[in-house]
Amino acid sequence: MNVKVDSKGRVLIPKSIREMVELKDGSYVNVTVQGRRILIEPLEPVASKYRGAFKIVKWPEDLDEFIFEVMRDWWKQRAT
Structure with missing residues (x-):
């Protein structure tokens, strides 16, 4: 298919x-x-991949986006 x-x-x-x-x-x-x-x-959605791995008191509106941002911040801190 061409796009x-x-x-x-x-x-x-x-x-x-x-x-x-x-x-x-x-x-x-x-x-x-x-x-x-x-x-x-x-x-695979991050939420599905790590289901049950963390105890979360209040779920963010978009869990995948939340985890993606946390991981990006962690990598930035690790790189410096």
């Missing part, structure tokens, strides 16, 4: 493909390059 890259480098993944791999608004994907191929693979 167009916009001026900001974005590509619209057709709805039929998003449905096949269960990508929803806000889902995270892993993007890698193999030769001249760009691979986009859906990531």
